[in-house]
Amino acid sequence: MKAIILSGSLRENSNTEILAESVIKHLEKHDYDVEMVKIKEKHIEPCTACWTCQDIFESHGCPKKDDMYEIYEGVLEADVILFASPIYSWYCTPPLKAVMDRLVYGMNKYYGRKRGPSLWADKVCGLITTCGYEIEAGAGVLNEGLKRYCEHSNLNYIGMCAERDMAGKEHFRRNEAMEHTRCFVERIVEAKGV
Numbered sequence: 001m002k003a004i005i006l007s008g009s010l011r012e013n014s015n016t017e018i019l020a021e022s023v024i025k026h027l028e029k030h031d032y033d034v035e036m037v038k039i040k041e042k043h044i045e046p047c048t049a050c051w052t053c054q055d056i057f058e059s060h061g062c063p064k065k066d067d068m069y070e071i072y073e074g075v076l077e078a079d080v081i082l083f084a085s086p087i088y089s090w091y092c093t094p095p096l097k098a099v100m101d102r103l104v105y106g107m108n109k110y111y112g113r114k115r116g117p118s119l120w121a122d123k124v125c126g127l128i129t130t131c132g133y134e135i136e137a138g139a140g141v142l143n144e145g146l147k148r149y150c151e152h153s154n155l156n157y158i159g160m161c162a163e164r165d166m167a168g169k170e171h172f173r174r175n176e177a178m179e180h181t182r183c184f185v186e187r188i189v190e191a192k193g194v
């Protein structure tokens, strides 16, 4: 099985990526092949609503020439897609939002001359996040947004693995956080059947 983690963290030694590394370790124990894409290292333009992609059913169909091509490819090859982001103003960071927008149009062909398919239907999707407030107050809006995003895209959303930023980096490496990532990976494995 393949998993792709699309990380919107913007700083080095990121809390969210420490959590994501633990998710990777647990996935690898289940023989998953995992790729983490650090979006800040890529050149990704925002969607400018040209609608070209909507009448091209065989591929993403996006005419922009940037690094999104490799992300489309990685997402189509993956069985599991994990979005990773710190919470910024109740949602994900701008680089991840740009990727999500490019995916929701490139992958879902719902708005062209004829209604087309979702190219990524039935893949498992989840969220890895960290936030400053209590989990529901900090990450609840993004969790709900992704639930709707996945329903719309015909993806199987398994929910979030979330930790609060309150006690320095060590908090994200403690047993409790490790146990949360292990349970999150169990949910992925159950959803995929492996």
Ligand SMILES: Cc1cc2nc3c(=O)[nH]c(=O)nc-3n(C[C@H](O)[C@H](O)[C@H](O)COP(=O)(O)O)c2cc1C
Residues within 6 Å of the ligand: 009, 010, 011, 013, 014, 015, 016, 017, 085, 086, 087, 088, 089, 090, 091, 130, 131, 132, 133, 134, 137, 138, 139, 164, 165
């Ligand atoms: C610009 C900015 C906006 C933030 N907005 C929120 C927010 O709306 N809610 C929240 O709970 N935490 C918020 N935080 C706190 C971060 O989500 C938290 O510190 C997170 O663990 C940082 O993760 P990182 O190290 O991966 O960047 C914000 C932090 C920054 C820098």
